[in-house]
Amino acid sequence: MSQYWSPAVRELTPYVPGEQPREQLVKLNTNENPYPPAPGVGEALRDYATDHLRLYPDPTSASLRAALAETLNVHSRQIFVGNGSDEVLAFAFQAFFCHNAPLDVPAITYSFYPVYANLYGVELRKHPLNAQWEVDTQALADGGERSGVIFANPNAPTGHAHSLATIEALLQRVTDRVVLVDEAYVDFGAESAVALVNRYPNLLVTSTFSKSRSLAGLRLGYAVGSEELIDGLQRVKDSFNSYPVDSLASLVGIAALKDTEHFEACREHVITTRERTRQRLEGLGFEVLPSKANFVLTQHPEHAGPQLFAGLRERGILVRHFNTPELNNFLRITIGTDDEMDSLMEALEVICG
Numbered sequence: 368m369s370q371y372w373s374p375a376v377r378e379l380t381p382y383v384p385g386e387q388p389r390e391q392l393v394k395l396n397t398n399e400n401p402y403p404p405a406p407g408v409g410e411a412l413r414d415y416a417t418d419h420l421r422l423y424p425d426p427t428s429a430s431l432r433a434a435l436a437e438t439l440n441v442h443s444r445q446i447f448v449g450n451g452s453d454e455v456l457a458f459a460f461q462a463f464f465c466h467n468a469p470l471d472v473p474a475i476t477y478s479f480y481p482v483y484a485n486l487y488g489v490e491l492r493k494h495p496l497n498a499q500w501e502v503d504t505q506a507l508a509d510g511g512e513r514s515g516v517i518f519a520n521p522n523a524p525t526g527h528a529h530s531l532a533t534i535e536a537l538l539q540r541v542t543d544r545v546v547l548v549d550e551a552y553v554d555f556g557a558e559s560a561v562a563l564v565n566r567y568p569n570l571l572v573t574s575t576f577s578k579s580r581s582l583a584g585l586r587l588g589y590a591v592g593s594e595e596l597i598d599g600l601q602r603v604k605d606s607f608n609s610y611p612v613d614s615l616a617s618l619v620g621i622a623a624l625k626d627t628e629h630f631e632a633c634r635e636h637v638i639t640t641r642e643r644t645r646q647r648l649e650g651l652g653f654e655v656l657p658s659k660a661n662f663v664l665t666q667h668p669e670h671a672g673p674q675l676f677a678g679l680r681e682r683g684i685l686v687r688h689f690n691t692p693e694l695n696n697f698l699r700i701t702i703g704t705d706d707e708m709d710s711l712m713e714a715l716e717v718i719c720g
């Protein structure tokens with residue numbers, strides 16, 4: 368606490384990211400991709416540094432937006448890009464959710480949403496998950512007067528994904544405010560709501576290069592929606608933080624989008640390893656929530672979450688534990704390489720005896 372901080376800053380509860388250790392650990396705690404980015408990324412970087420790095424980036428990120436538009440089959444005027452999807456989410460809160468009414472959100476979801484709500488003074492209306500640990504989209508739509516709706520599909524940290532029909536049913540009921548679907552993990556087996564943006568002008572879909580494109584260190588994210596929503600985001604960006612995506616990030620992002628073969632192979636590998644991991648965990652008596660993401664949320668009936676977390680940490684394996692009443696018994700385990708998952712399972716076999 369400092370006397371110089373404003374009351375609002377004193378009240379903040381900042382987001383706490385998963386640990387980024389310096390030691391060599393089997394790192395399964397922050398949902399990074401275990402495989403390298405597309406090979407074209409390295410070549411593009413070397414050539415670009417020599418010829419272009421001295422210049423300022425394109426303020427409109429035109430070529431990156433064009434590449435994304437082609438990949439996603441929308442118009443480039445329907446794409447907004449930012450420095451990580453967390454930045455895009457911040458702009459979305461300012462552009463769409465700062466009304467004098469609550470924002471409908473699942474009670475268990477990405478923990479950055481409450482942080483931004485707190486920062487921007489947006490009240491949350493939290494809806495419990497159902498008995499299967501799934502986001503209750505009916506309840507989200509029931510809310511009444513609201514500033515908007517936000518949820519992740521697949522949800523974090525549970526991994527559950529909704530069908531497109533379920534999301535469309537929600538959109539048919541919520542038409543007055545923005546519905547933001549955060550698709551950070553959609554490439555690991557869920558259906559993308561980008562297919563709906565031309566029919567629902569209040570639908571904003573956000574996503575990131577951090578997970579399925581193996582580029583968490585780059586900080587590149589985007590939003591897809593109607594032109595009026597994209598213009599809203601642009602107005603906030605140009606009034607608050609007009610720094611465009613840097614030119615290296617654009618270049619690398621485009622190179623990653625072009626290599627569809629690498630992308631497909633990589634995500635299929637993660638999906639296959641996820642399913643094998645689920646079976647092996649179940650073999651040890653774990654309950655594993657069905658996941659369409661690159662992680663699983665799991666608990667053991669006889670071994671408490673904090674003890675499992677500590678036992679793995681002692682053996683050089685880092686997973687994510689959330690110290691909240693609902694999730695205290697669970698571990699969220701990122702899907703790593705097959706070797707990393709072997710190490711995890713060997714350690715768990717010892718710990719669980």
Ligand SMILES: *Cc1c(COP(=O)(O)O)cnc(C)c1O
Pocket residue numbers: 450451452453454477519523549551574575576577583586587588
């Ligand atoms: C990882 C994650 C993000 C943030 O992605 P960045 O582009 O790395 O900022 C956003 N939403 C969810 C649900 C995530 O898990």
